[in-house]
Amino acid sequence: MRIVVSVDMEGIGGIVDRVQLIPGERLYQESRAYMVAEMKAVVRAAWEHGATEVVVNDSHDGMLNLAWSELADLPRGTQLISGTGKRLSMGQGLPGSAAIMFVGYHARAGTAQAVMDHTYSGDVHHLALNGQELGEVGLNAYVAGYYGVPVALVTGDQALVAEARALLPEVDCVITKEALSRRSALLPSPADLADRLAATTARAMDRLHAGTGPKPVTLTGPLELEVGFMTTQAADTACLMPGTRRVDGRTVAITTPTAEAAYFAFRALLVLGGGTPLY
Numbered sequence: 001m002r003i004v005v006s007v008d009m010e011g012i013g014g015i016v017d018r019v020q021l022i023p024g025e026r027l028y029q030e031s032r033a034y035m036v037a038e039m040k041a042v043v044r045a046a047w048e049h050g051a052t053e054v055v056v057n058d059s060h061d062g063m064l065n066l067a068w069s070e071l072a073d074l075p076r077g078t079q080l081i082s083g084t085g086k087r088l089s090m091g092q093g094l095p096g097s098a099a100i101m102f103v104g105y106h107a108r109a110g111t112a113q114a115v116m117d118h119t120y121s122g123d124v125h126h127l128a129l130n131g132q133e134l135g136e137v138g139l140n141a142y143v144a145g146y147y148g149v150p151v152a153l154v155t156g157d158q159a160l161v162a163e164a165r166a167l168l169p170e171v172d173c174v175i176t177k178e179a180l181s182r183r184s185a186l187l188p189s190p191a192d193l194a195d196r197l198a199a200t201t202a203r204a205m206d207r208l209h210a211g212t213g214p215k216p217v218t219l220t221g222p223l224e225l226e227v228g229f230m231t232t233q234a235a236d237t238a239c240l241m242p243g244t245r246r247v248d249g250r251t252v253a254i255t256t257p258t259a260e261a262a263y264f265a266f267r268a269l270l271v272l273g274g275g276t277p278l279y
């Protein structure tokens with residue numbers, strides 16, 4: 001039973017501000033340690049509850065946050081996907097896996113009281129698939145579903161957990177902090193959070209084994225992907241992609257056959273239209 005643990009950073013307990021999120025910034029190294037601790041709590045619990053292989057996918061920023069050496073005190077068979085340019089990005093490792101766990105994820109762009117809410121980049125106002133507004137949890141859940149893989153665990157602030165439960169009502173979740181604004185949160189004791197991460201991961205694994213865990217979420221094509229950019233200029237260049245339609249000044253749409261194709265189209269549109277600082 002191979003488990004992929006996709007680890008982002010904005011939803012990790014203890015993290016509330018950009019100075020904690022960007023390599024080289026003042027509090028980054030301290031925050032990276034929080035990220036490592038949460039990753040290890042989830043990975044250890046997955047092994048203790050029946051995983052036969054665990055693949056950790058670094059899913060934040062340049063995806064060079066977790067160090068290979070940090071696997072040294074984890075069970076053998078724990079592997080790390082490190083670095084950028086991965087075809088499936090935050091979902092790398094999905095094909096052939098029994099489940100994916102989203103650790104340290106954050107709410108979609110435009111969410112109130114959500115630490116560092118955004119959707120992939122600073123250029124995205126909103127993202128919708130067949131009219132359903134999605135953030136990173138939703139989009140990656142549908143990519144996982146394309147590969148027949150369920151989402152077994154979601155962790156992040158209370159806004160992220162609410163967003164996840166709206167799409168994935170069966171999923172086990174851990175609230176890592178209570179966001180008070182985009183850049184503040186009420187933080188739990190680290191020991192309390194570590195215990196809840198371990199206990200909830202254990203429960204998610206037990207459900208997978210019992211066959212009572214969440215089912216993959218799937219969409220039948222054709223799928224209408226709509227990307228609302230922050231500026232008309234971003235939409236101008238994104239529209240250079242063949243097959244796109246300009247819905248309005250800021251909004252570009254494209255029809256794709258599958259959720260995976262929608263994911264690739266979304267990321268390609270961001271490359272074309274992107275460039276606005278995220279934080």
Ligand SMILES: [Zn+2]
Binds near residue numbers: 009010059060061
């Ligand atoms: Zn991130």
